[in-house]
Every structure is written in structure tokens, then in C-alpha cells.
Amino acid sequence: MGNVCVITGGGSGMGLEAAKILGKNSKIILVGRTVSKLDKALAELKTLGIDAQSFPCDAGDRESVKKLADYAAEQGTVKTVIHAAGISPHMADGEKIFAINAVGTINIDEEFAEIMGEGSCILNVSSMSAYMLPEANIPRQLYQLSLQSTKAFLAAANQMLSAVPEESRTGMAYTISKNFVVWFTSRMAVRYGKKGIRIVSISPGTFKTPMGEIEGEQAASFALRGAMGRLGEPEEIAKMMAFMVSDECSYLCGVDILYDGGSVAAMKAMQEDKAQQG
Incomplete structure (x- = not known):
């Protein structure tokens, strides 16, 4: 039946570009919430x-993710999952952002790890x-809760968000949920690495x-002030994603790759220079 590659958030952007590369050797299942976009x-x-x-x-x-994982397993050997689905501070309230970005990652990782095996x-x-x-x-402490109960984790996150001013809530939810993704990735790598995943x-x-x-001029200006002074092309990150999931990266596990054109490096350099001057 061949290898299967599942891409969430695959209806556009970097997910779709990754599908164009990985589709050369795998059957692609594009996943999203908007049927027309899919x-x-x-x-294409x-x-x-x-x-x-x-x-x-x-x-x-x-339950929706479990159905997806079961369906994908019926189509062949699920070799690759790229979980690109997520929402930004401009797309929903803080609670929704956290639920999709953080809990969505828990659901995808845990359900797919059940049906994936050696070399995936x-x-x-x-x-x-x-x-x-x-x-x-x-x-x-909040992150640790995710390993015990997703329900308790989400309830504690919502309690934390409700304690901050409303105007700061979406930004905080986004930053913490994405930081959580990096943390959770490392923990799941330890959990499932011996299984060959x-x-x-x-x-x-x-x-x-x-x-x-959607993120607008503020995000663009951040990139323009970065080390490379430009926005990235979707094809650039799609190539990196395809490389990371390939057998050529068979020893890459439990880590995050910062792929930002040197934006964070430029920000840290500016902060350090300012601290030296001050």
C-alpha cells in the first residue's frame, strides 16, 4: 500500500508546500478544518x-484526531506526520489559541504514535x-500536567490566562502554547524513541x-530587522521540513530547529547591546 504522509494545516502555506515535496514518494493526506481550502x-x-x-x-x-489516525493507518504505512495546524493571536481568543496549538499537539502526537512504528x-x-x-x-508545572491529564492541563491554562489583562491574553496564549510545543516534543521523543519514532x-x-x-506588519517588520532582513518563502521551510522527516535525518530526535532567518538572533543581539550601553 505504500508510505503515507499526513499533513495537518495542509490546505495552504508551508503545509501545502511540504506536501508538494513529500508527495513525490508518499501518499499525502491533507488535514484541516476548512473543507473548501482542502x-x-x-x-493543486x-x-x-x-x-x-x-x-x-x-x-x-x-475523537476527531483518533478517527484521522485510524483512517490514515488504513491507507498504508504512516511514515510521516507534519503537524502544521495552528492559529495566531489575530485569529481567536486566548483559550481557543491554547486549545488548538497546545492540546492539538498532544492529540496528534499521542494518537499517531499509537499507529506509527520503526523509521517514522x-x-x-x-x-x-x-x-x-x-x-x-x-x-x-503547567506543562507537566499535560503528561497526566489533558483536561486538567487545559483547565489550568485557562485559569492562568484569565488572570492576565484581556489585551495581553491572546499574545500570552500564543507564546506559551508554542513554547509548550517545543517542550512537549522533547518529552514525546523520549517516550516514543525506543519504538523507533x-x-x-x-x-x-x-x-x-x-x-x-494575518499577522500583519508587526511580524513582517520583525523579520525585516532580522539577520537576513527579509521574510521567508514557504518553499524554503518546506524543504527543511522534508529534510527533517527524511531518513537522512535518522538521528535527529527530541530537538527544535529555529528557522527564522536570524530574527531571534538579531533581537537578542539588540537586547545585549542595549544592556551593555545602559
């Missing part, structure tokens, strides 16, 4: 001769914002994608 992406892949299909799924809903890889997509959370502010993550900077457009 249909459009599917048509089919014009390229790629064997692809779509499956509507809400990553934040455990799960790639979670975080964000460079994960690197902007000061070490002292990382809520590690590599779990890694990538933290994109600002790219020319639909989500990048």
Missing part, C-alpha cells in the same frame, strides 16, 4: 501528479515566539503565507 489544495496537488486525499479534522478534538517521524510546528518567553516565565519540531519565523499575512 479541496483547492487537493486540486493532483495537477502535479501527486497521490493525495483530504480528511477534515479538528486537531483540538481528541512526527514533526510539530512551533514558532520563533517560543524563544521569546523568558526562562523564568516558563510555566513548567522520531519526534522533532521546527520554529518558523515570518513567512509569506496566509497566516503571515
